[in-house]
Every structure is written in structure tokens, then in C-alpha cells.
Amino acid sequence: MAELFLEIVELESGEVVLREMESDDVPVMRVSFSDDMKKRLQDQHLDVAKVMLSAGIHMAAEIQNKAAEAQELKSAEDEKPPVLH
Template sequence: MSASLLEIVDLGDGEIVLQPADEGSEPLLTIRFSEASQRHMMDNCLEVAKVMIQAGIEAVALLADDEEQGFETGSYTEASRTLH
């Protein structure tokens, strides 16, 4: 994927998208909050979405770093898995 400017857009209906800043581009990621979760977060959905996106980017960077160092992502044993 080529480097481009990305923007986070709150569509106002509980849906937040990450998309290229280029007009007409399709969203890369969509986060949809239910009405109940919107009420619970008290209008902080955009901030929560930003943290979720940042966590995803960091996770991908860590996985890419592991792969560069020769770790095989499929080589973990059952005992090393953590269920969340």
C-alpha cells in the first residue's frame, strides 16, 4: 500500500471510518457503535475510535517487526495463546 494521508471521519450515525484523504476513496476501516454503546460513552465515540485505530496500527507494526526478525506467526503453541 502506498503512503497517503488518512483521515478519520465521524459520519454522525454511530459510524466512524478511516479513509484516504483523496475524494471518492473507499473507507479502509469502519467502526460502528451501537446506540447503547454511544450512550455509555457519552459522546466520546470519536476518541474511542481513535484509540482503537492507534492500537490496530501498533499491533500491525509489532507483527511486521516480528516477521522481519524471522518469527513465524503460526509457530506459537497453544500454551502461549491468551484468550481475551
């Protein structure tokens, strides 16, 4: 499986996105804050966005790992010879 390198970027629109490194393709995830929220966060919105995107990455990886484990268990059960007695 090819490695996927991701970057967190703030777009001109103010939206913070997670995308493939040095790519203009559609972002994997997006986070946006209203101007009021940016003020409330005292211009720390990028740090908050990084935490939110990181949590999303970890959750997605966990879901994929659980699906892969379930598939492995199913494959192992399918390979067992049937009991005839």
C-alpha cells in the same frame, strides 16, 4: 515506499473509519457503536474510536515489522556459505 496519509472520519452512517486521506475508497478499518453505547459513552465515542483505531494501526505495524525481521534473518541465513568440514 510511498508515504500513506490516513485520516479518521465519521461517516453519515455514524460509522467511524480509517481511510486514505481525502479518499472515498474502502476504509482500512471501521468502528461502529450502537446508539445505546454512544449514550453510555456520553458522546465520547469518537475519542474511544480513535484509541481503538490507533491500537489497530500499531498492532498491524508491529506484525509487519516482525515479518520483515523474520524475512531478513532468513535471507541472512540463506546467504551464509555452507560449512564443508
